[in-house]
Amino acid sequence: MNSTGKIFLLIFLYFIDLNLNSQITVSAWVDKKSVPINESIALTVSISGASALNPKIDIGNINDFNIYSSGRSSNISIVNGQITSTVEFSYTLTPKRTGKFIIPKIGVFTGNEKYFTKEIEVEVTPPSFNNQSRGQIKQQTQPGRKTHTMTRDEMIFVKAFTDKKSAHPGEQINLTIKFYTAIPIASNPQYNPPNYSNLISEELPPPRTGTEVINGVQYYYAEVKTALFAIMPGKATISPATIIAYIQPKDDDFIDPFDPNFIQKFFSRATNAEEVKLQTKPIELSINPLPPPPPDFSNAVGNFFITAKTDQTSVNLGDAINLIVEITGKGNVKSINSPEFKSENFKVYDVLSSETISKTNDVIGGTKKFTYIISPTKEGDIKIEAIKFTFFNIDTKKYETIYTNPINIKVNKSKDGKTYDFDKTPQQLSEISKKQSDINYIYEKISPDFIFRLESLIDRYSTIINITAILVLLINYIITKRQESIESNPSDYAYKKALSNFKERIKKTKAQTDPKKKLTEIYDSIYDYISAKLKKNITHLTFSKLEIEIKNCKSDFSTEILSKLKDLIERIEFLNYASANLNNDEIENIIKDSINIIELMEKEFLK
CATH class of the missing domain: 1.20.5 (Single alpha-helices involved in coiled-coils or other helix-helix interfaces)
Incomplete structure (x- = not known):
C-alpha cells in the first residue's frame, strides 16, 4: 500500500470513530401548525447523542412570538460503557400578530459543534372564542353598563402581585403579571420580565388570555406567571416589569368596551397602532431563615420521595453496575445534590445527573436522577445499603430523612477467573495486565x-x-x-436576501385560494421586506413613522416611491377591511404593483 493510501486510511478510520462516538441528532416540533392569536403553541427542541448532556439553545432569532420556557427533561443511558443522553427543552410561544410565520432554524451548541433544527411553518389566525363564553359575557356586562367616560389609565393597565409576602429559602413564590385593556389592541402585548434580587426564577407557561369583568367593565387580559425561589434569608426584591402594547390611536373610531364581541375586533386594526408602555410597581419580600438543620441536610426544600434500582443484580467481579437513584416531588429539583453513597463492597467511579421538570398547576417539581457507576470489590452475595436523603418539608415545616430500599447483588467470579483485591497497593496491582481493566465493557474491534x-x-x-x-x-x-x-451577521444576510425572500413569498401567495389571506400575506411580505432592509422590526408602525425610519436609513430615498408605497398599503387595507367580495383581477393587480414597487425600493436601497 502506498503512503498516500495509508494516510487516507488513517483519516478514514479516524472519522468513522469520530462519527460513531460523537453523532448528535437535533430536532424541533410544535404541537399544532395553526393557532388563534389568543392561544399558544408548545415548541419542543430535542438533542440526542454522546455529548448532548449540557447543550446551549439559541432561540433569539424567533421574532414573531413571545417565548416562555416550559421546562427541561433529560435522560442518560449507559450501555457497554457508551454514555448516551437525550435532552428536551420545552417552550411556550404566544403569537404577536396574525399571518403565516416561519419558526427559523434553532441553533444547538454542544460545546464542540453547532447544529440546527429544521424550519417550522405556523399560521396564526384571528382570535377564537366559543359562543357560550360570549353569551356569558353579555349577561354579565349589560346590566352593569356604565355611561361615564373612562380615562386611559382605567382602560389599560397592568398589575403585579405574589401569592405570599414571606417565605423560606428554596420555598416557591408565584409572581403574577396581569395586563388589562378595554381598548382594541393590534397584537398580543410584549412582556419584558423584571430583574430579581436574592431570587432565582422559573417561568410558568402557558400565558393565559381571556376576558374579565371589573366594576361592570369587560376587559381583555393577558397573564404571565413566574415561580421564584429565594436564595438566602433577608430581603428579596422584584423590580418593575414592562408591558408594551399597541393600541388604536385616540382619533380612531372607538370600539365599545361593553360590546360582548369587542375582543374579536381587537386584532383587526393592526395597521395604525400606537405604542403604550406600562410598568408594574416594585415588590419586596421577606425571606425567613430555616430552622437549625441536621448535619446531613442536603439543602433541598420541598416534599420528596426517593427510590433506587440497578440495571442488573447478578454480575461478574470487575463488571460495572449502574445504580440509579431518583428523587421525585415538588420543589426546585435542579438544586438537589447527589446523596452520599459509601460502601466497603463497591467502588464508585462516577456520578451522572439529569432531571425532568414539571410545572403542573403552577407548582414546580419533577425528578432528579443520579446514576452512580459502581463496581463490586468482592465475590458473593453483597448488599447496597439504604441511601438516605434529608430535606426540609415545606408542607410540615420540619426536616425529614427518607431512605431507599436495600438492593441485593450477586457477584460471581471474574471472566478470566482472577480475583481482584481493591485494597492492595498500586505496586501489587501492577501485576494486572492493561488488557484486564477493572471495568470490562464490550468493545468490538475491526477484523x-x-x-x-x-x-x-x-x-x-x-x-x-x-x-x-x-x-x-x-x-x-x-x-x-x-x-x-x-x-x-444574520441581519446583513436578511438584508441581502430581502428581495428574493419577498418574491418567493409572493410566488407562494398565488397558490392561496382565500382572497383575504392573499391580501394579508402580501401585506406581511411588504412589511417584512422593509424590516429586513432597515434591520429592525417595523410591523406595528404607522406609515408616517415608517417613512421617517426609511428616511433615517437613507435620507435621499425617493419621495415618489414612498408615495406609491403609501397608496399600495392603503389599497390593501381598504380591500381587506372594507370589501366583502374580492375578485382575482384586483388581487393580481395588487401583486404586480407590489413587485414593481419593491423592485424600485431595492434599487433605491442599493444606490
Whole structure:
C-alpha cells in the first residue's frame, strides 16, 4: 500500500470513530401548525447523542412570538460503557400578530459543534372564542353598563402581585403579571420580565388570555406567571416589569368596551397602532431563615420521595453496575445534590445527573436522577445499603430523612477467573495486565480481514479517492464559511436576501385560494421586506413613522416611491377591511404593483 493510501486510511478510520462516538441528532416540533392569536403553541427542541448532556439553545432569532420556557427533561443511558443522553427543552410561544410565520432554524451548541433544527411553518389566525363564553359575557356586562367616560389609565393597565409576602429559602413564590385593556389592541402585548434580587426564577407557561369583568367593565387580559425561589434569608426584591402594547390611536373610531364581541375586533386594526408602555410597581419580600438543620441536610426544600434500582443484580467481579437513584416531588429539583453513597463492597467511579421538570398547576417539581457507576470489590452475595436523603418539608415545616430500599447483588467470579483485591497497593496491582481493566465493557474491534480488503480497494482507486476527498473538504470549507458568515451577521444576510425572500413569498401567495389571506400575506411580505432592509422590526408602525425610519436609513430615498408605497398599503387595507367580495383581477393587480414597487425600493436601497 502506498503512503498516500495509508494516510487516507488513517483519516478514514479516524472519522468513522469520530462519527460513531460523537453523532448528535437535533430536532424541533410544535404541537399544532395553526393557532388563534389568543392561544399558544408548545415548541419542543430535542438533542440526542454522546455529548448532548449540557447543550446551549439559541432561540433569539424567533421574532414573531413571545417565548416562555416550559421546562427541561433529560435522560442518560449507559450501555457497554457508551454514555448516551437525550435532552428536551420545552417552550411556550404566544403569537404577536396574525399571518403565516416561519419558526427559523434553532441553533444547538454542544460545546464542540453547532447544529440546527429544521424550519417550522405556523399560521396564526384571528382570535377564537366559543359562543357560550360570549353569551356569558353579555349577561354579565349589560346590566352593569356604565355611561361615564373612562380615562386611559382605567382602560389599560397592568398589575403585579405574589401569592405570599414571606417565605423560606428554596420555598416557591408565584409572581403574577396581569395586563388589562378595554381598548382594541393590534397584537398580543410584549412582556419584558423584571430583574430579581436574592431570587432565582422559573417561568410558568402557558400565558393565559381571556376576558374579565371589573366594576361592570369587560376587559381583555393577558397573564404571565413566574415561580421564584429565594436564595438566602433577608430581603428579596422584584423590580418593575414592562408591558408594551399597541393600541388604536385616540382619533380612531372607538370600539365599545361593553360590546360582548369587542375582543374579536381587537386584532383587526393592526395597521395604525400606537405604542403604550406600562410598568408594574416594585415588590419586596421577606425571606425567613430555616430552622437549625441536621448535619446531613442536603439543602433541598420541598416534599420528596426517593427510590433506587440497578440495571442488573447478578454480575461478574470487575463488571460495572449502574445504580440509579431518583428523587421525585415538588420543589426546585435542579438544586438537589447527589446523596452520599459509601460502601466497603463497591467502588464508585462516577456520578451522572439529569432531571425532568414539571410545572403542573403552577407548582414546580419533577425528578432528579443520579446514576452512580459502581463496581463490586468482592465475590458473593453483597448488599447496597439504604441511601438516605434529608430535606426540609415545606408542607410540615420540619426536616425529614427518607431512605431507599436495600438492593441485593450477586457477584460471581471474574471472566478470566482472577480475583481482584481493591485494597492492595498500586505496586501489587501492577501485576494486572492493561488488557484486564477493572471495568470490562464490550468493545468490538475491526477484523484484520476487513482492514486488508479496505487497503486493497484504496490502492486500486487511490487517485479517485484522493480527488474526491479534496473536493469534499473544499465544499465543506465553503459551506462552513458561508454558514459562519450568516450566523455572525444574520441581519446583513436578511438584508441581502430581502428581495428574493419577498418574491418567493409572493410566488407562494398565488397558490392561496382565500382572497383575504392573499391580501394579508402580501401585506406581511411588504412589511417584512422593509424590516429586513432597515434591520429592525417595523410591523406595528404607522406609515408616517415608517417613512421617517426609511428616511433615517437613507435620507435621499425617493419621495415618489414612498408615495406609491403609501397608496399600495392603503389599497390593501381598504380591500381587506372594507370589501366583502374580492375578485382575482384586483388581487393580481395588487401583486404586480407590489413587485414593481419593491423592485424600485431595492434599487433605491442599493444606490
